Amino acid sequence: MTGPLLELTGIDWSREGRRILNRVSLTVQRGEIVTLIGPNGAGKSTLVQIAVGLLKPDAGVCRRQPGLRIGYVPQALTLDPSLPLTVGGFMRLQARKLAAADVGQALAETGVGDLHDRSVHALSGGEWQRVLLARALLQQPDLLVLDEPMQGVDLTGQEELYRLLAEVPRRYRCGILMVSHDLHLVMASTDRVICLNGHVCCEGHPESVTSHPEYLRLFGWQGSQGLAVYSHHHDHRHDVHGCVTPSSAQAGS
Numbered sequence: 001m002t003g004p005l006l007e008l009t010g011i012d013w014s015r016e017g018r019r020i021l022n023r024v025s026l027t028v029q030r031g032e033i034v035t036l037i038g039p040n041g042a043g044k045s046t047l048v049q050i051a052v053g054l055l056k057p058d059a060g061v062c063r064r065q066p067g068l069r070i071g072y073v074p075q076a077l078t079l080d081p082s083l084p085l086t087v088g089g090f091m092r093l094q095a096r097k098l099a100a101a102d103v104g105q106a107l108a109e110t111g112v113g114d115l116h117d118r119s120v121h122a123l124s125g126g127e128w129q130r131v132l133l134a135r136a137l138l139q140q141p142d143l144l145v146l147d148e149p150m151q152g153v154d155l156t157g158q159e160e161l162y163r164l165l166a167e168v169p170r171r172y173r174c175g176i177l178m179v180s181h182d183l184h185l186v187m188a189s190t191d192r193v194i195c196l197n198g199h200v201c202c203e204g205h206p207e208s209v210t211s212h213p214e215y216l217r218l219f220g221w222q223g224s225q226g227l228a229v230y231s232h233h234h235d236h237r238h239d240v241h242g243c244v245t246p247s248s249a250q251a252g253s
């Protein structure tokens with residue numbers, strides 16, 4: 001089927017009198033990786049929850065291709081600690097008839113093939129993220145939606161996982177919408193970057209965006225290799241409703 005897998009147009013979302021998302025639009029095509037970056041509280045998780053259908057926008061349109069299969073890894077997923085469950089059992093919760101080989105392969109692909117019989121409650125944060133990614137891949141998704149998939153993953157592991165993710169759209173013939181704070185690694189493995197801060201501040205191909213004067217003004221790079229902690233410098237601020245105001249007018253970006 002042609003056309004984007006996902007198309008969000010003019011999405012607004014407010015809570016408690018505060019505009020969290022302001023006319024946000026984006027598309028994800030099959031075969032591409034789109035990454036959302038932005039400061040804490042920018043609305044990234046809210047937007048992906050709208051994208052997967054967990055939240056309804058106040059205004060705007062969210063179009064998903066008919067029959068779209070979504071593999072979603074939320075920012076946080078906690079299980080009842082009293083529930084005895086192995087990793088293999090957790091992988092099969094969504095479909096009990098999964099072949100053992102497929103479960104094993106998905107776990108191996110994300111680097112945790114040896115954890116099949118381990119209790120899910122005994123996993124480290126990074127191991128848990130890898131299991132969640134394996135579980136999402138097992139669904140053979142058309143669209144993989146990942147909300148900060150590298151939480152708790154060590155630096156070498158992050159590079160490995162980004163390398164894996166870069167291959168996923170071709171291998172699974174899917175698209176990826178991802179939230180990330182790891183700017184350097186994101187830039188190396190994504191097709192399109194969208195900088196969100198309530199509204200879309202800027203977007204584009206990493207190569208064109210990173211050499212763009214506007215982008216360089218928005219982001220301060222710290223360090224030239226490996227992971228960067230990025231700082232977000234805005235040329236504007238937001239009022240309590242999320243509307244853009246000139247930077248000298250009001251605090252509260």
Ligand SMILES: Nc1ncnc2c1ncn2[C@@H]1O[C@H](COP(=O)(O)OP(=O)(O)OP(=O)(O)O)[C@@H](O)[C@H]1O
Binds near residue numbers: 042
């Ligand atoms: N149900 C809600 N009621 C009120 N405010 C909410 C609700 N959900 C989210 N928010 C607010 O919306 C803003 C955006 O939250 P969101 O989790 O989408 O940000 P984010 O960009 O993913 O942040 P982070 O990088 O810290 O994960 C935050 O200020 C949050 O407090």
